[in-house]
Amino acid sequence: MAASLFCFCRSCNYSDISAHAGILIPAAGHRRITCASGYAMNDLKQTPLIGEHQHLKARLAPFGGWLMPIQYESILAEHRWCRKSAALFDTCHMGEFAFKGDLGESGLGRLLSFRTDTIASGRCRYGFLLNCQGGILDDLTVYRTAPDGVMLVVNAATAEKDFSVLRAGLPDGALFEDLTPETAKLDLQGPLSREVLAGLCGSGVEEIPFFGFRRLELLGAEAVVSRTGYTGELGYEIYLPADRVAELWRTLLRDERVRPAGLGARDLLRLEMGYSLYGNDLDEATTPLEAGLERFVDFTREFVGREALLWQREGGLRRLKAAFRVASRRAPRHGYQIFSHGNEVGRVTSGAFSPVLESGIGLGYVTPEHAVPGTSLEIRHEGVSMEATVVELPFYREGSLRN
Amino acid sequence: MDVYFTREHEWIRIEGGVGTVGISAYAVEQLGDITFVELPKPGKEVARSEVLCVVESVKAASDVYAPLSGWVKDVNSALESAPEILNQSPEEEGWMVRLEISGPDEARDLLTRPEYDEYVRGLE
Known part of the structure; x- marks a missing residue:
């Protein structure tokens, strides 16, 4: 198995850090691990809560020059x-x-x-x-x-x-x-x-x-x-x-x-x-x-x-942000290409599996005529193809935001 | 009934010429929540170290390699709609593929469980 990790540091443009980290997510104490932007773990700034995160056994990774908790449980x-x-x-x-x-x-x-x-x-x-x-x-x-x-x-x-x-x-x-x-x-x-x-x-x-x-x-x-x-x-x-x-x-x-x-x-x-x-x-x-x-x-x-x-x-x-939903559980990721009828029309900037929708979702920039809700898109990356449809934001509408 | 491992974190349980393949508890732990599994079509022929399956977690996309050469006999299609089974039971319920093994000699290169556990300790 070989994993492509998606770097959380945002400074190395979501580059593949598997070359540095194997399949390991950098954890506290992994000083030899750097992400592709070259942040050595010990150059990173730490928040006053670093001890709390370590106590909770959080997985820590570089984000914006800081060593931050990515997940706990x-x-x-x-x-x-x-x-x-x-x-x-x-x-x-x-x-x-x-x-x-x-x-x-x-x-x-x-x-x-x-x-x-x-x-x-x-x-x-x-x-x-x-x-x-x-x-x-x-x-x-x-x-x-x-x-x-x-x-x-x-x-x-x-x-x-x-x-x-x-x-x-x-x-x-x-x-x-x-x-x-x-x-x-x-x-x-x-x-x-x-x-x-x-x-x-x-x-x-x-x-x-x-x-x-x-x-x-x-x-x-x-x-x-x-x-x-x-x-x-x-x-x-x-x-x-x-x-x-x-x-x-x-x-x-x-x-x-x-x-x-x-x-x-x-x-x-x-x-x-x-x-x-x-x-x-x-x-x-x-x-x-x-x-x-x-x-x-x-x-x-x-x-x-x-x-x-x-x-x-x-x-x-010349380009416009579009939100799209993938027809499967597959997640689009930053940098994946967006096609329409065989022509490249843009790139994915954010993507993930949405637990609420139980499908892949993403944001990307496309030529304005392809940003219209209902438009069919194809997301491609290294031989993988995903069908997607442009939708109105937000993806999730049942939140308590305005309660 | 013997379980072997690869350094790429696949496991294979060999019983009478058929190998059941999955990814190790350690690999699943590292990947975190699995959200998508792509399985091969039964009948497909694979050589050792060729891509057999694809696994995506919230933070990573991974290729799973064939630990041995063979033909895909059966797949665990329950994983397609419920990939979280891999998190719950990576080395039992979370099996991915059954292979009709065509290269049994290749098994010499696999790791036994104690060898694999030792290998994983070295990665920590």
């Missing part, structure tokens, strides 16, 4: 638990920045695809950091923390670059700070997450609206709790001081409704919702228009990348 079991109860994810690897200053067009607002000055206090907004060509440098969420301040939450692999791009574009005198090292983050996701959290920090959590947040006291620590997530279920993202996170992690896991879940389950959960993963489905060569995410771009004011996007919209798109 089983990816499918963790996926199922999130859909029916509450799953706890270590997301300490993500980046958090604080900004204080001009949120408008002459300040932070000019650097993002959306307005930050119109985010109501206690609310969050999702959108993009773009380059001048309209390519996506990162997707991020902005929290309105003060009349003149926000917190920005960014992807791990891009955090350093995001910080320097934003720093360089901000006017002198603006307060801009990287809070990542001292900020820990946990995601509690699932239909029971609200009652679990309410048991720890009182009823304040029940009043948090979708894409809203509150400052709450959790085990004596001040935390920011937002009703956001990446799973399609009712859920919360919790930000708290790094030195308090292990205690909260252990406390939450003592609740029998809560189980830990790794990045493997997280990837399935987000894909069933059709959420994009930066590095796979979004990158610097892809615009929000191509990704079908124009609703997160506000064209009514100036911002970096605006001209390029208007020009692209005017000229017509």
Whole structure:
């Protein structure tokens, strides 16, 4: 048997790491294993919860420059638990920045695809950091923390670059700070997450609206709790001081409704919702228009990348993101070719077996005429062929997201 | 009734010229949740080390090689709709293919269970 592993690090473009790892998934202590992008295991950053993951015998692998838990018990079991109860994810690897200053067009607002000055206090907004060509440098969420301040939450692999791009574009005198090292983050996701959290920090959590947040006291620590997530279920993202996170992690896991879940389950959960993963489905060569995410771009004011996007919209798109369902249990994977009537029309950017649909599902970029729901596609890879049909997102519609 | 293993983590149980083939508990443990199994058509002739089956888990796609040369006599088609059987019982219920063995001498190169267990310990 020879396995092709699909690397979770997102920096080596899902390359086959079997040459490095045999059929082994890198585990804690496998220092000789590197992924194809050359991350040696001991160069990786570790979250404050690394000891907890090792104690739980998690399988660890590189992701965005961090050594992260991919699975604890089983990816499918963790996926199922999130859909029916509450799953706890270590997301300490993500980046958090604080900004204080001009949120408008002459300040932070000019650097993002959306307005930050119109985010109501206690609310969050999702959108993009773009380059001048309209390519996506990162997707991020902005929290309105003060009349003149926000917190920005960014992807791990891009955090350093995001910080320097934003720093360089901000006017002198603006307060801009990287809070990542001292900020820990946990995601509690699932239909029971609200009652679990309410048991720890009182009823304040029940009043948090979708894409809203509150400052709450959790085990004596001040935390920011937002009703956001990446799973399609009712859920919360919790930000708290790094030195308090292990205690909260252990406390939450003592609740029998809560189980830990790794990045493997997280990837399935987000894909069933059709959420994009930066590095796979979004990158610097892809615009929000191509990704079908124009609703997160506000064209009514100036911002970096605006001209390029208007020009692209005017000229017509050459490719468009499509979601498709495979006719079997076979999983399409990043990089597989997409054909229609014998012609290559695009590439798969994300794919997996969906436990909910019991079939392969995927996202990819195709010529716009092939992105129309109902279109038949053929996915090919090394002699393997899969029949697929373009569908509307999300794949999964029964989630508790808006409960 | 003897069980042998390959360094590529297949097992084969040989009884009277017929070999029952699957993948080891260790391999299944490494692959995680199995989500898809592709089995050969009965009657197919395979040479040793040729691709016999395909197994996909959430995180990996794997080729399963023929531990010995032979003809495919029978397949465990229950795996097609319930691949999780492989996770539950890799070396019993999760058998994949029965081969009519055409190259019994090739069995000399296979590992016995103690040899395979030793080999796996070296991979840890």
